[in-house]
Amino acid sequence: NAGVTQTPKFQVLKTGQSMTLQCAQDMNHNSMYWYRQDPGMGLRLIYYSASEGTTDKGEVPNGYNVSRLNKREFSLRLESAAPSQTSVYFCASSPGGPGDTQYFGPGTRLTVL
Amino acid sequence: TQLLEQSPQFLSIQEGENLTVYCNSSSVFSSLQWYRQEPGEGPVLLVTVVTGGEVKKLKRLTFQFGDARKDSSLHITAAQPGDTGLYLCAGIYGGSQGNLIFGKGTKLSVKP
Numbered sequence: 001n002a003g004v005t006q007t008p009k010f011q012v013l014k015t016g017q018s019m020t021l022q023c024a025q026d027m028n029h030n031s032m033y034w035y036r037q038d039p040g041m042g043l044r045l046i047y048y049s050a051s052e053g054t055t056d057k058g059e060v061p062n063g064y065n066v067s068r069l070n071k072r073e074f075s076l077r078l079e080s081a082a083p084s085q086t087s088v089y090f091c092a093s094s095p096g097g098p099g100d101t102q103y104f105g106p107g108t109r110l111t112v113l
Numbered sequence: 114t115q116l117l118e119q120s121p122q123f124l125s126i127q128e129g130e131n132l133t134v135y136c137n138s139s140s141v142f143s144s145l146q147w148y149r150q151e152p153g154e155g156p157v158l159l160v161t162v163v164t165g166g167e168v169k170k171l172k173r174l175t176f177q178f179g180d181a182r183k184d185s186s187l188h189i190t191a192a193q194p195g196d197t198g199l200y201l202c203a204g205i206y207g208g209s210q211g212n213l214i215f216g217k218g219t220k221l222s223v224k225p
Contacts, residue, residue, distance in 0.1 A: 004155070040217060041217060042201065042215045042216055042217035042218055043156070043201065043203075043215040044215075045213070045214075059214075090155050090156075092155070098205060098212055098213035099143065099144060099205040099213065101146075101158045101161070102156075102158065102213070103158075104155025104156050104157070105155050106153070106154055106155055107153075107154070107155055
């Protein structure tokens, strides 16, 4: 089992460019999450998906869109990247809701110039 | 707004010392989790505490949930360099299907 995988591991974008961060889990979990982690700010939830076909906004959704393509995959899209979106992005999954153990991927380090 | 405050923000100690880190809130949580994150990796769950006053031990790590379920502590006995990392607490409110918020973490460095 690979657990939670994320691609790419690193990315540099120019302001205004778009990109999609990919996430997949092989644990048959129902819920998936996207977080961003900034120095001194901890982990903040961007979007959450409780099941295939459903998504909910988290604490910091502005500037992002998500797609729960199927049970395994949950992607995060930046339509027009801004320097404020420079961060480390983590995908996570859990069997049930947020109170269950969350399993995190290794992260994507994104820099927007 | 639910907030979790962690203290201290940074801690640098020598191998063999004991330490305690804290996670405090004015809100009541259904349960509370502790994660450890090593550089370049995602957080990994250490423990979940559910009952007020609960104490859980994981080898040299002791976790306590406050009686009122608003605070928690993590005590490490005889710290080792392998304990180095970012310790995050996360509070769940609204039941297991509810919401999870993370504190900002305590960055621990244990020097040999």
